Amino acid sequence: MSALLRVEDLRVCFRTMGPLKALVTGTKAPFIDAVCGVSFEIHKGETLALVGESGSGKSTIARTIIGLQRAVSGSIRIDGQEIEELSGAERKPYLRRMAMMFQDPIGSLSPRLTVRSLLTEPFRIHGLKHPDLGGEAERLLRMVGLPADFARRYPHQLSGGQARRVGIARALALNPDLIIADEPTAGLDVSVQGEVLNLLARLQDELGMAILIITHNLNVVRHMTDRMAIMYLGRFIEVGSTERIFDQPRHPYTEALLAANPEPDPDAVLNRIELKGEVPSLMRRPSGCEFHTRCRYAQDICSRVFPEPSASEDAEHSFRCHFPLGRGSDRPLETTLSSAGPKSDDGQS
Template sequence: MSALLSVQDLRVRFRTMGSLKALTTGTADPFIDAVCGVSFEIRKGETLALVGESGSGKSTIARTIIGLQPAISGSIRFDGQELVGLKAAERKSYLRRMTMMFQDSVGSLSPRLKVQSLLTEPFRIHGMSNRHPGAEAERLLRMVGLPAEFGRRYPHQLSGGQARRVGVARALALNPDLIIADEPTAGLDVSVQGEVLNLLARLQDELGIAILIITHNLNVVRHMADRMAIMYLGRVVEIGSTERIFDHPRHPYTQALLSANPVPDPDAVLNRIEIKGEVPSMLRRPTGCEFHTRCQYAQEICSRVFPQPAANSDDAEHRFKCHFPITCESELVLEARPRIKWIDEGMEPGTLMSP
């Protein structure tokens, strides 16, 4: 199946100081590389998760895909069309087919507009004035399990879970092919997280939408994502199917992340792997493999030579960058589980049920 979204060798930089200060201080390169040569693909109807510690570049990639942050180099192709370098007017038709759910569910909603206006704003922006605002708002609210009267509320009158549902409804307004969900469960109670995840899974099954989910919550990844990409200091260090990576991580950083993931079983015995040291500053990137300063398996070559991409001999889609990849089977308790079903599907929308 051809890729709906293809990101190749993407690079994003941020300036750390003004031109005058850089000149007076003799700083030749006043930039940091927030994203360094990232590549991945998302197929139609698929969910890919970007996983990593805070500051690893996940949200920057999302903002660059959607056009809120320029790329220095690389390629972003959506349904075969190159987006890097396009003017805003040229990108507009493609932005109708991809939408973003921002991390701050309430902060991303204008406090001056009622929910109905927030939901129908995309129609106005894209010149679709033939849509009836009230009917469209009611349709979208119904899709996410909220009653029509919520259209008359302001964002400050919504709970966190309700605001997140409104964000999902707004993302669905133009019938997109791709939704970029940045930490969709951030700040929500566990039961409400389950509602939101079930909602996204149901809408994906019904509408065939592809989802790029950005999170550091591995339980969300386990239950939502078909494939996952592990990021460290702006690079993808491992990518492959979620089941394969959870069962057989090849990069030491991935192994450490998985070992630290909470398991809801008090009798489970896990081999916790502690990552030593702090995440290096992007201003002073380590030479060679950037994880070598924290890696328990690092050897001398790791500090000098950057590892080239490699793939499993029996799974070409499972790729990693490591001089000494993990070969033994992980001893973590990582049994396969179905998607989260924290809400009884026979219940009315909005009914909470504890996990």
């Protein structure tokens, strides 16, 4: 089955200083790699989660896919069409097939526009005519469980949950094939979080759209995603089905994330894993495996050689680790290591 969205070897950089300062200080490459060689695909009707600590590059990937950030290199294809090579006007029909829900539900809504204007704004931006924009706004509100009279309200008159529903409605305005949801439950009460997640799941079943979820909340990931990708310092370090990764994590970083997930049962026996040290700076990436400075299983080779991708027997679960965790054990399972010498930090994910 062909992929709806295919991202290959995506690299995104940000400047660390202006051109003049770089010239004066003699800095040849005043950039940091926020996303390093990331590749993945999403199929129609599928839900993929990007998981990782703040600053790992999750939102940067989302903003690059949607066209708010340009990539330095790499490929972004929708149904096989490369969109990075298209001009602004040529990109619009393809960008219409995607919509994004931003992390701040109220802050992402213009305070000077009514809900009606916010919901119909995508039609104006893309130059699309509609015979009844008012009726369309009411239809979108009904889809997300809000009364029609909400069309006259302003964002400051909405609660966090209501603003999130308006954000979902706005994302659905042009019938996209893919919705990118950046922390869809951030800042919401637990009960409201459940309502929003159930709403997204229902709309996905009804409309058949794919969803890319960016979240720290592993309970959200387990509840509604098919596959997940774990990010660390701008790279994918483990990718696979959600069920497989939760049951059999192979990378030590994934193991630590899952162990830190809140447990609602007060009588549950917790086995927390403490990660020592701070997250390294993107400006000073560690050599070899970038996680070795915090990994309790790290050995000498981990500080020298960047790990190549490995895969499980069925090739649907990949990870980057010299000593991946063994099944049903808290000890790493040694793998056959390449005899190649030390590798630079420019390895691809």
